[in-house]
Amino acid sequence: MEVKTGDFVLPGDFLATAEEFVPGEGAYEENGNIYSSTVGMVLVDIRTKKISVFPKTKTPPTLKIGDIVIGRVEEVRDQFLTVSIAALVGNENRELPPPRLALIHISKVQAGFVKDLSKLFKPGDIIKAKVLNAQPELIQLTTIGRELGVLVAFCSRCRSPLDREGNKLRCPSCGSVETRKLSVHYRQEVAK
Numbered sequence: 001m002e003v004k005t006g007d008f009v010l011p012g013d014f015l016a017t018a019e020e021f022v023p024g025e026g027a028y029e030e031n032g033n034i035y036s037s038t039v040g041m042v043l044v045d046i047r048t049k050k051i052s053v054f055p056k057t058k059t060p061p062t063l064k065i066g067d068i069v070i071g072r073v074e075e076v077r078d079q080f081l082t083v084s085i086a087a088l089v090g091n092e093n094r095e096l097p098p099p100r101l102a103l104i105h106i107s108k109v110q111a112g113f114v115k116d117l118s119k120l121f122k123p124g125d126i127i128k129a130k131v132l133n134a135q136p137e138l139i140q141l142t143t144i145g146r147e148l149g150v151l152v153a154f155c156s157r158c159r160s161p162l163d164r165e166g167n168k169l170r171c172p173s174c175g176s177v178e179t180r181k182l183s184v185h186y187r188q189e190v191a192k
Contacts (some may be wrong), residue, residue, distance in 0.1 A: 005044045009036040015051050016044075017052070024052030043168065063088065063134040069141065070151070071102065072124040076118050079106050083127065083141060102139035108142050110181050120181040124159070126152040128183050149183040161187070 003015050013036045015027055023029050024045070026038045036042075040055045047157045063069070068089040075082040085100040106114050114120065119128070128148050129141035143149045155171040156178060162169035164186050169178045 003042050003044070005113055007042040007044055008040070009042055009053055013037055015042065015053070016020075021051040021142065024050040026053030027051055030155065039173050057138055063131050065131055065134055067131045067134070068148075069102075069129055069131060071100075071127055071129060071141075073121050073127060074101070076121050077090045077173060078117070080104060081117060081121050083129065085139070089128070102129075102131075104141045104143060108132065108141070111148075119179050121150065122153065122156055122180075124154050125150045125180065128185065143181055143183075146184045147185075150180040150183050151183050151185060152187060153178065153180050165189075 016036045018029050018032045023034045028037050036053045040053045043052045069085045070087045071083040071085040073082050080103050083102045129143050134142035157176050158174045160173040
């Protein structure tokens with residue numbers, strides 16, 4: 001089988017014989033044959049008689065200050081909540097590599113004084129937040145702003161998704177009424 005420019009190859013795949021070509025980047029010669037040393041796309045240069053393989057990997061996204069993320073509230077404490085980040089918004093809502101745990105301090109939840117975080121967030125809520133600190137050992141987020149906050153909330157009693165009624169949330173199953181720090185996009189944007 002003849003390999004041509006644009007073919008996708010894996011490490012160890014046969015590319016050509018050493019009589020036809022010389023190995024370029026991402027290729028090596030062994031026993032008179034040229035093989036791929038990486039996952040990628042083949043480039044055959046007829047003029048120089050060189051065959052190369054260029055990596056075809058999408059590097060996972062990295063968090064930067066100002067990025068918007070989607071996550072799930074894992075734990076609500078007195079002064080902070082722990083969020084498991086699911087995806088980076090934009091660029092196809094790409095999944096992030098570990099670590100994916102972040103904190104939101106009570107002072108970064110909404111403008112103004114917050115007395116009780118448990119009235120604004122519950123474990124299991126899906127939220128949209130902005131990155132304040134992207135250091136892997138301490139990722140910090142904020143939900144200050146109309147776009148940021150809870151996207152999907154679940155009833156504290158029966159775990160049914162809550163419906164928005166103005167600034168309150170009502171459970172269609174058991175009738176429970178709850179409050180959250182809601183995003184203006186509540187139940188419109190949901191993490192994949």
